Structure formats: C-alpha cells, structure tokens
C-alpha cells in the first residue's frame with residue numbers, strides 16, 4: 001500500500017458522518033438541517049479546534065470575499081468556519097473519500113453549499129488552474145506529507161501573486177519521535193513531522209516569503225488535557241491521544257503556525 005492509500009484508510013473509519021450527526025442530535029439540533037455550532041467543533045481535527053481556526057484565519061487576513069483553498073480539508077469544519085465566520089468562499093481538497101462525502105453532506109445540511117465546495121484528491125497534484133485562489137490554509141496535514149517541496153510548489157502554483165499561505169501543523173521541535181501511534185499515523189511509515197526550519201526552507205524554495213511564526217504550545221497542552229478529561233474527539237485512538245500529549249510535554253512535538261505570502 002502506498003503512503004496516500006495508507007493515510008486515507010487511517011482516517012476513513014466508515015462511520016464519521018453518523019458520529020457527527022449523533023453529536024448534532026445530542027445538542028438538540030435536527031440532523032437534517034442544523035447550524036455549524038451544533039457540531040461543537042467535532043468536525044475540526046486539529047489542536048485548538050474552532051478557536052485555533054479563528055486565530056489562524058484572522059492572522060492570515062481571511063475576509064469576506066476571499067477565495068480560499070483549504071489543503072487537506074478533512075470533514076470540512078475549517079472550510080465551513082471560514083465561510084460562516086469570515087464570509088470567505090472556500091474550496092477544500094482531501095485525500096480521504098469518506099471525509100469528502102461527509103464534508104459535502106454536512107455543508108449541505110448547514111446551508112453553506114453556495115459558499116463551500118470540496119474535491120477528493122491529493123494536495124501533491126492539485127486539480128486546479130494556475131492563479132485560482134487568493135489565500136490558502138493547511139491545518140494539521142503536513143504530518144502526513146513526506147514531499148513538502150511538491151505540496152508547497154503546488155500551493156504556490158494555484159495561488160495568485162500576493163496571496164497568503166497559512167500552515168498550522170504539529171512540528172518536530174526537539175529530539176526524536178519514537179512513540180506511536182499518534183493521531184495522524186499508527187506507525188512511522190506515514191508520519192513525517194519536520195522542524196519549522198524545514199517548512200520555512202520548503203516554502204522559500206516554492207517561492208513564498210515567510211512572514212511570521214507562532215508556537216502555541218501552552219494552549220496545545222491545555223487543549224489536549226481538557227479534551228482528555230471531557231472525552232477525546234470522536235474516532236481518535238486513546239493511545240494516540242496520550243502519546244501526543246506526552247510528546248508535547250516532553251518538548252518533542254509542538255503545534256506551530258507559519259504565515260507566508262507570494263511576492
């Protein structure tokens with residue numbers, strides 16, 4: 001099995017839509033037509049959930065009318081958030097067919113299909129024309145991407161000159177990563193976390209100018225501790241979750257945001 005096939009089978013559990021609709025029902029919503037708030041952030045698979053999305057989108061300057069590409073859009077929670085809270089028009093692309101189908105269904109049932117669309121595919125070969133978007137976000141995807149040079153070159157190709165590219169990933173900040181499973185991979189075969197410097201180098205090679213970097217480690221640890229106490233995100237393995245928290249506390253991994261733009 002190749003990397004992309006393994007990654008896609010890691011994420012596609014077969015019951016993602018039912019889990020999300022169960023959360024909507026438990027919050028008192030109608031599963032056929034509901035507000036994104038009924039999902040309580042369960043459709044956003046990253047450290048910090050919706051609060052982190054608001055922070056990253058604000059720092060990236062996403063605004064009404066922005067035409068945004070989300071690389072690795074998962075269940076579509078980030079893309080919908082950019083549309084509902086920032087007024088952006090968003091296209092998400094993701095490898096995992098079950099996530100893309102779930103993203104489309106949830107988007108339709110939250111009334112956002114006019115602003116948010118999805119494709120199934122790889123960020124290593126984007127099915128879009130050059131200069132198609134004016135901003136891009138990649139949130140917690142790079143840990144599964146071995147060839148970041150190609151991913152960032154593709155992002156640069158489809159973005160217009162002057163566009164912002166915000167990357168928010170779990171990165172390697174010290175020592176060696178030895179303990180698996182982690183939330184994005186059961187084994188090292190599909191796990192490629194890298195230091196922030198490797199990201200900056202790959203971004204520069206693709207033609208981006210790196211503007212700013214942030215490492216919200218304390219918030220990340222607090223988020224994981226709170227989630228561990230109140231129930232992990234649906235579908236995330238308990239051992240993977242506690243290994244990630246241990247790696248944060250040990251200073252091996254950290255959530256890192258990098259903001260760059262095309263000249």
Ligand SMILES: C[S@@+](CC[C@H](N)C(=O)[O-])C[C@H]1O[C@@H](n2cnc3c(N)ncnc32)[C@H](O)[C@@H]1O
Pocket residue numbers: 004007008011043044045046071072073074075076077078093094095096099121122123124138139140141144145184
């Ligand atoms: C941890 S989830 C994050 C999803 C979303 N960005 C969010 O924050 O909710 C990682 C996603 O990256 C996707 N992914 C991994 N490698 C990919 C690739 N080469 N092309 C497109 N999507 C990919 C996976 O299918 C998965 O949905």
